[in-house]
Amino acid sequence: MKEGVIIDLLKKLFKNDKDVSSKNIAKERLQFILIQDRIKLSPGEMESLKEELLAVLSKYIDVDSSNIKMEVDRHDDMMALVANFPLKRSV
Amino acid sequence: MAGKAIVITSGKGGVGKTTTTANLGTALAMLDRRVCLIDADIGLRNLDVVMGLENRIVYDIVDVVEGNCRLEQALIRDKRQNNLFLLPAAQTRDKTAVTPYQMQELVSKLKEEMDYVLVDSPAGIEQGFKNAISGADQAIIVTTPEVSAVRDADRIIGLLETEGFKEPEVIINRIRQDMVQKGDMMDIDDMIEILAIKLLGVVPEDENIVISTNRGEPIVLKPEKSRAGQAFNNIARRIDGEELPLMSLEKDTLLKKIKRIVGLS
Numbered sequence: 001m002k003e004g005v006i007i008d009l010l011k012k013l014f015k016n017d018k019d020v021s022s023k024n025i026a027k028e029r030l031q032f033i034l035i036q037d038r039i040k041l042s043p044g045e046m047e048s049l050k051e052e053l054l055a056v057l058s059k060y061i062d063v064d065s066s067n068i069k070m071e072v073d074r075h076d077d078m079m080a081l082v083a084n085f086p087l088k089r090s091v
Numbered sequence: 092m093a094g095k096a097i098v099i100t101s102g103k104g105g106v107g108k109t110t111t112t113a114n115l116g117t118a119l120a121m122l123d124r125r126v127c128l129i130d131a132d133i134g135l136r137n138l139d140v141v142m143g144l145e146n147r148i149v150y151d152i153v154d155v156v157e158g159n160c161r162l163e164q165a166l167i168r169d170k171r172q173n174n175l176f177l178l179p180a181a182q183t184r185d186k187t188a189v190t191p192y193q194m195q196e197l198v199s200k201l202k203e204e205m206d207y208v209l210v211d212s213p214a215g216i217e218q219g220f221k222n223a224i225s226g227a228d229q230a231i232i233v234t235t236p237e238v239s240a241v242r243d244a245d246r247i248i249g250l251l252e253t254e255g256f257k258e259p260e261v262i263i264n265r266i267r268q269d270m271v272q273k274g275d276m277m278d279i280d281d282m283i284e285i286l287a288i289k290l291l292g293v294v295p296e297d298e299n300i301v302i303s304t305n306r307g308e309p310i311v312l313k314p315e316k317s318r319a320g321q322a323f324n325n326i327a328r329r330i331d332g333e334e335l336p337l338m339s340l341e342k343d344t345l346l347k348k349i350k351r352i353v354g355l356s
Contacts, residue, residue: 021274026238027281033238034245034285074287 035072038079046070053083062088094125096198096208097330098227100251102243104214106235107264110300111323112211113141117309118327120175124206127166127176129198131223132213133188136180143170143307144177153181156193162200171312176205186218191225198226207330216250224251230259231291236266236277241285248288260291262326267296279337292326293337294319 036046050068057063069084099112109132116128130138133153139145150165155178162178169175178201181188201208212223224230230251234244244261251259263282270276283290297319303310311327314320318338325335 023271023274023277023281026277027285030238030241030285033242037242037246038249 031071035070038072038074039081050083054085057085064088094202094205094207095229096202096210096227097229097231098131098210098212098224099231099233100212100220100223100247101214101233101240102216102247103234103240106233106240107294107300108214108233109137109141109211110304111231111233111262111264111294112138112209113309114311114320114323115327115330116175116207116209117142117169117172118311118324119207119209119331120169120172121311121324122327122331123174124331125174125204126172126207126209127178127201127205129178129201129208129210130180131189131194131210132219133180133222134182134185135213136182138211139167139177139179140307141304142177142309144179145307148179151179151181152197153184153188155197156189162197171308186213186222189222191222194222195226216246220247220250224254224256227256230256232259232261232288233264234261234282234286235264236271236282241277241282245286248286258289260289261286262292262294263290264294265296266293290337291329292322294322294326 035041036043041049050070054063054065054068058065064086067084067086071082073080073082099108099115101108109130112128116126120126128138128142129152130136131152132138136151139148144167147167150160152165154160155162155165166176166178169177178197198208198210210223210227213219232244232247232251234240248259261283263279266279267276271278279290279293295318297310297317299310299317300319303313303317309323310317310320311323312320314324322338325338329335
């Protein structure tokens with residue numbers, strides 16, 4: 001019994017609880033699922049939307065394609081697709 | 092009298108819609124309101140069982156809409172509260188036996204006699220759900236702190252908003268504070284942030300619910316024995332217009348905090 005308590009204590013001291021706690025995994029997964037649910041897009045369609053947007057934007061500006069973020073926010077009675085296309089730093 | 096009709100819905104099954112309906116109805120009746128519960132889950136009726144009224148059913152909701160009996164004949168008076176009534180679902184028919192229009196008519200007739208009409212919606216988003224929400228003035232969504240239940244709740248909120256429900260409210264059911272504290276269950280703030288909806292109340296997981304359902308006695312009848320009973324009573328008072336703070340799920344004393352940090356709880 002006592003050993004168990006000590007091991008638990010050590011685990012608590014040495015692990016970063018925030019990163020591994022399963023509730024955070026649940027929350028992140030949910031947020032991703034809800035993007036697709038809210039705008040009724042499948043993961044595949046979502047990916048093509050992203051690629052087509054990237055293609056259009058790339059015609060005019062230099063986009064950092066590795067850091068694109070898209071999400072759907074809901075505030076009261078309004079929903080918005082928020083897409084974030086960071087620009088490449090000019091050398 | 093012009094009462095208020097409230098639909099209790101969730102999308103996902105098994106999150107506690109029927110238990111919530113039975114308890115809120117009983118609690119509102121204990122506040123001296125006239126209340127009618129409608130079981131809109133045609134084909135899978137259960138509200139009568141949770142209320143312990145299954146032996147008193149003579150007519151059901153389908154008998155009423157088909158004209159086999161008058162509405163008053165189908166209403167079952169509760170054993171304990173004489174201002175509480177149940178309109179049971181039919182067990183041998185399916186959801187198409189009632190139309191949204193018929194439901195609307197029924198609810199508005201009942202509103203003339205009652206302070207509150209609570210409609211227990213079936214799981215799902217098909218006809219049964221559409222029936223249950225027609226005629227309701229307000230919607231309460233029941234969910235639990237699980238990914239699947241929250242996802243379905245979000246879908247239902249979207250559908251309710253499309254149907255013109257102004258401010259749906261959510262009840263978070265079956266929360267386990269011990270798991271929340273370990274970081275293994277989403278907390279209230281997480282869920283409200285994700286769903287972006289008004290919180291009506293929180294009900295802790297409570298094994299007394301199983302016992303009370305076994306007996307067919309809503310848990311609010313003995314609130315001193317259970318946290319869930321107290322939580323449902325508080326929610327009923329909030330529905331009735333009282334401003335009540337959220338019940339704390341657990342007293343977070345200094346000792347407990349220290350224990351948690353040191354790893355003893």
